[in-house]
Amino acid sequence: MEQQLPAGRRPRLVSSLGLGQRCCEVTLDQERGLLAWRHPRRGGENYFVPTSEIIAVEETELNKKQRNTGKWQKLAKPHAFTVYYVKKARNHRWWCRDVTFWCGDENLCNQWTQALKELLEMQKCRPKQLLVYINPYGGKRQGKKIYEQKVAPLFSLASISTDVVITEHANHAKDNLFEVNINKYDGVVCVGGDGMFSEVMHGLIGRMQKDSGIDQNNPKAPLVQCNIRIGIIPAGSTDCVCYSTVGISDPVTSALHIIVGDSQPLDVSSVHHNNTFLKYSVSLLGYGFYGDILKDSEKKRWMGPMRYDYSGFKTFLSHHYYEGTISFQPAKHTLGSPRDKDSCRTGCYICKESEQQLAEQQKKCGLKHEGTVSSKAEHVFSYMHRQDTVQTWLATQRSRQTEEDEEEWKVIKGKFLAINAVNMSCACPRSPKGLSPAAHLADGSADLILVRKCSRFDFLRHLVRNTNQDDQFDFSFVDVYRVKSFQFTSKLSEDNGSNVTDIGKKRFGQFCRDHPACCCNIADSTWNCDGETLDSSAIEVRVHCQLMKLFARGIEENCKDEAAYSHSSIEHLL
């Protein structure tokens, strides 16, 4: 049955269709994009599925067994269709569920499948062609199996074509991204951990800058946004980027976020040393504690994810502190603060505000900010065709950068157990609310956490609070600042002059001879940059607001009245 509506509006379909052995009323509100039905059993539970969360619709052949039971027997030839959709479960987990409706009228069945398929066609942000990189050695070495068993069947159900590359060595994915015809794809997927994600991100951002003629070695260079989205199928040891942007580290959930075409912008920090580009970072840039853990754990890769527990314990016992100077520019453009009680969630207004500021800067020089993504060629290198506009944008950004450089710098000298700069909360299974629970994914700032020298016991109290609900910043020896750029020089490199290229060669085991028991370390620590070590301790860091995008939507607020919602009447909601 089709309802009459004013011209131009898409009709609402309401039919009585078979579900299992009973009938139920099924409604498709094509204007609002909502499919609803009441389950004839299960206590009459109502189901509401936004068409944006439908994965696929298929005509279904009912099997013999189904046909020979209940109402089927009365129908000469029942017609059926199956809807595959996202079912949201606890803790941000998504499942793929399906429901099969049937009826005796072939035309009615076709009308339903047609209408649903048309609505799916209208979801322009969904990817059709993906480039997939699998690290077979990440995490527990399950990447290939996870992809083949859990992800590939979903992509094929959603009619997504893929080109799959199983990496053969570190940097395979990154190097490949500089050569591949990227315009062919609607997105790049990495199966692995944070290190694998980092590789793909470096490949894409690097390619983008190279193609736009931007010198990454210049720390002040305004970088060109990369609009091709990256999807992360978690199969690593920490999976911090996935967990912090989706709310769970689960391959099926991430595959479904890719299929529905979610888009989450991300801040990216560039890290330089002496006018040389070192790396980009999206999660943790950690010196001292997290740098030392990483350095020690690299030798124990064979242990898998356990290596971090082993090295974490060892590093905690060593209790090394490092002297140095940190200078930073507070982030004044953003509305939030690191001590806020509210966290960054889907549709976050603080990140939206930063997005608007960015869009205004781009508008001023005629460079449209792409809010949504559409066809491949357009969203990948859309502005390559408008080089003059890019040049205007770069010139404007350069003069903005010069003004910004003259803004206030705060300088802190001290002895630190840990210096952590995080662009996002850094939530992960080990630390469910993260190292900085109020950090934002896309506000153009990072939270700089300084943990000064303190007793082992006090440091342990701080660490434990990173793993529970208590405030990890509520200690006299912990300071946290929201920054847009910072620089760090260790005392050792200061003592040796500002050119610190050889400093990295000095390693652990060199302790202060005057105070053998004080744990004061005259060697430098190492920077942990999203799980990779950096060669220099003296670094210059700048946050680039929303430089790239993920197939994600940020962490969704938990829908507390989910139960009430599912039992309210369909009529009331439609």
Ligand SMILES: Nc1ncnc2c1ncn2[C@@H]1O[C@H](COP(=O)(O)OP(=O)(O)OP(=O)(O)O)[C@@H](O)[C@H]1O
């Ligand atoms: N075929 C390969 N052989 C060896 N190393 C690889 C290969 N493919 C990718 N790598 C490298 O392995 C490193 C670690 O991989 P990945 O991030 O997937 O796992 P992980 O380190 O266990 O997890 P996490 O980064 O979440 O802690 C990456 O930095 C990547 O460069």
Ligand SMILES: CCCCCCCCCCCCC/C=C/[C@@H](O)[C@H](CO)NC(=O)CCCCC
């Ligand atoms: C005495 C025991 C100490 C207990 C400490 C508990 C606190 C856990 C906080 C975990 C924060 C992880 C931040 C994310 C960092 C990732 O970019 C990086 C790459 O995957 N992972 C690590 O460096 C791996 C870091 C692993 C740290 C254990």
Ligand SMILES: [Ca+2]
């Ligand atoms: Ca941020």
